[in-house]
Amino acid sequence: MSASATQTTYERLRASLLAGLYRPEEKLKISELGAAFSVSTGAIREALARLTAEGLVTALPQRGFRVAPVSIADLRDLTDMRIEVETKCLRRAIANGDLGWETAVVAAHHRLAATPIAADDGSFSPAWTLAHGDFHAALAQACGSTWMLRVRDLLSAHNERYLDLARKTDRGKRDAAREHRELMEATVARDTERAVSIMTAHLGKTRDTIEAALLAAAAMNEAR
């Protein structure tokens, strides 16, 4: 095995979290996780410590770890920030990006467009989720700022968690494929203002969709 156990445990746990395998505020019992991943509690603890620093997990001293909570307020705040950062990245990438970057964007879009959005059970397919994340990452990549990309990654991770919560709603009511295509086209055409405006609208729509899903879920819970 190349990487260490703690490293792989961290990655696996993070992936599970982003895939929505655990519900928000659910308690993450160290020994259970250890059993599930078949590593010692030490490794789990270390992974959880890192996830805590990322904000994906909250730690209460002497009281263990929980999945970070979600809320509509946080989603809105997160999206505001994402719009700031993603558009800033996009502007800089369009200004700085070379042909290699352009090619990567086109490639990532092609893969995204060719990947079926829905899995058998009606939720987002994992392949689509991956391709979608990669496409957005590809757009930002040439921004030339390590710090911007780092913050972008952090925000994306948190957004992915929300995306997953909304994975059974509203799909198809919006033409996400078209939004992505237009975003790609404007970017490759180096039409900065158009690309930024599409991106802003795209992120806003995503927020609205998730918000609706969260409200629907809350209403369901209310009427249990």
Next chain:
Amino acid sequence: MSASATQTTYERLRASLLAGLYRPEEKLKISELGAAFSVSTGAIREALARLTAEGLVTALPQRGFRVAPVSIADLRDLTDMRIEVETKCLRRAIANGDLGWETAVVAAHHRLAATPIAADDGSFSPAWTLAHGDFHAALAQACGSTWMLRVRDLLSAHNERYLDLARKTDRGKRDAAREHRELMEATVARDTERAVSIMTAHLGKTRDTIEAALLAAAAMNEAR
């Protein structure tokens, strides 16, 4: 003891790191740290894991932990990002902030202005460093966005590390006290554009000062 051992260890280690107690790229030996803080390797490991997620420490699997490197390129990138985020926070804070916030800004400035900048050995005094950090934090506080503040904190932490590297240079050549006072005045007067422009200049000057110090240090190393 109120908090847990891992928690306090994390905080202590982080403070040491921000205070520049360990040099960039210095190896952080787990057992040594354990002896220094008199806790077990597990606690150290957990603290280091969190610091790794924050980017203050780098982890090489099977090869331990090191203090994150510094570079002029990173400083520039960091400062660019800081200017983006700090000004965005400031704009929003000036728009949203209530009297309580205004009061906190004035108070933080008063403390900063009244704290001697230099310690006996000529470096920044810890009290000044603290007051300085608090003043800048106070300015941003009312921005109304948790995410923005979170990112701001992250960037500030990294900046503090750089500040410390420059702590023996150039102090006095610039009138930081005046910059701070003008920043406070423009903010309290709700003069957004003026405050933003002072902030931008302030962060830029800080970067230049640190850059000069880094170059000087590199030259010294060259000619060892």
Next chain:
DNA sequence: AATATACTTTTTATTGAAAATCTATTTTCT
């Protein structure tokens, strides 16, 4: 019936030592 108290169980926190891995040095061979 509601609250308080003592007891039990579960879970977290912490430790130190064993196992695995790396680094530097020495030795061997071409």
Next chain:
DNA sequence: AGAAAATAGATTTTCAATAAAAAGTATATT
């Protein structure tokens, strides 16, 4: 001499046992 291999030493990683704390449960008390 220079490269490859072996060895020894140091360090990291992992683990499982112990201690401490919190949560839960049942019993007693007001």
